[in-house]
Amino acid sequence: MTSAARARPRPGTPGKRVARDAAVKAALDVVRGREDLIARRANDPVEFVHRHRARADRELVALLAASCAFGNVKAIRLKLAELLDRVGPRPARAADDPEALTARLLGFKHRVFRGEDLAKLLVGARRVQRAAGSLGAAFQRELARVDRTRSDEEPEARVREALASFCDLIRAEGGLPRAGQVDPTGRRGPSHLLSDPRAGSGAKRLLLFLRWMVRPADGIDLGLWKVSAQRLLVPVDVHIHKLARNLGLTRRRDLSWRTSVEITRALARFDPEDPTRYDFSLCHMGMVQRCPSRPDAARCEGCGVQPVCVHWQRAKKAS
Ligand code: SF4
Missing domain, CATH: 1.10.1670 (Endonuclease Iii, domain 2)
Known part of the structure; x- marks a missing residue:
């Protein structure tokens, strides 16, 4: 249905x-x-994703940009510019070297997130990317599994569970605490980087990331993942x-x-x-x-x- x-x-x-x-x-x-989509894009966090050509970089920058999309869009863009400048021109390559990446991001702060939290997000996502071939392949695998094992649930509930499992993979690989939990230094901030849709959260930032990756390319969204736009x-x-x-x-x-x-x-x-x-x-x-x-x-x-x-x-x- x-x-x-x-x-x-x-x-x-x-x-x-x-x-x-x-x-x-x-x-x-x-x-x-x-709407002049391209003109609007220049003022949106998604513009940072379009600066990259390689699929692996686009996926990582999109996850980073969506995860930081809290509050005023001008402030978000300023922070993303600083963050991505530190990460360097090839985010996927940078995420393959956790120690060097963490050192580059040390001292960065955006709301409750610190540079070391964002390094963990990038490293975790990169490991999932390498294991599955792409973040899109990892998400598709989770969605197919949930569709198969929970076919009695509403389609949106299955997307929610697939997104939650996808985030679990990244957290586990990157060493990020689960939603609501503290990290080894007693901070709760890192747990908010990836929201927990299972807890009823609107998961706005994750759904934004999904839209960027899935909707057909139109100058804003990139259509990188083989998932039906009906599932968004x-x-x-x-x-x-x-x-x-x-x-x-x-x-x-x-x-x-x-x-x-x-x-x-x-x-x-x-x-x-x-x-x-x-x-x-x-x-x-x-x-x-x-x-x-x-x-x-x-x-x-x-x-x-x-x-x-x-x-x-x-x-x-x-x-
Ligand atoms: S109330 Fe809001 S949605 Fe309605 S006409 Fe005014 S600006 Fe538009």
Whole structure:
């Protein structure tokens, strides 16, 4: 059964629902169509991944960039620039020498992460990469195993388990503590580098990494892995969450895994083959628009989804 078929029943008559879906899809297509993806990429962490040509380097830089994607995008990019400068031009080669890499990253800090934590992430990922041939092959193997052994579970739950097992491999190879646990020096920070989707976390950074690797290459996503884009889930940050609520795609108030599933299933009604195709444009629009989540003529001006925004529709009905 596809994600679309599993979508929750929505209120309203079938005719109204079909018309509403068509209107929301049309608005999303306008937003995506008018987005200059390449210009936007220059301000996004994924741009660092595109600087590399070798697949092994791209996978490692993507994992590093997604894992560091906490908070303000400008600050993230500044930190990534410093970090990757220290790592050097061939991250895969650098990760083959754990001691030298750790020495190069000593003194680096980004939020709760230190250079030595990021060295462990890179070393662990590189070992998994070498053993399986690529990170993509390691993830595909985990997903195939979970699909085979847990066929009674929902497709999204199987992706969650495959992602969690994939992270377990990297943690074990790199010597990183499991989510919530402390490292030998008593620090909890390193355990947050790879989130734990099993704990219900929205796992935004892991889903972002997965989207970069899986979605067909479009100037933003790279399409490196042989995994169907149907298996992807939307990485839900505050911008996507706010817009999803304002478009009636979810009523949930948290940034949990469940919310990501609900938004993805709603988006699958518009594109069942590629439900996350609107994610990048919506996220950047949310950043630029500073959405107030209420009708505000000044701040909503130019918002591509205003014709289908629930706040404006309610205001129109009330007037
Ligand atoms: S119209 Fe305004 S409130 Fe609605 S999504 Fe756009 S910016 Fe937000």
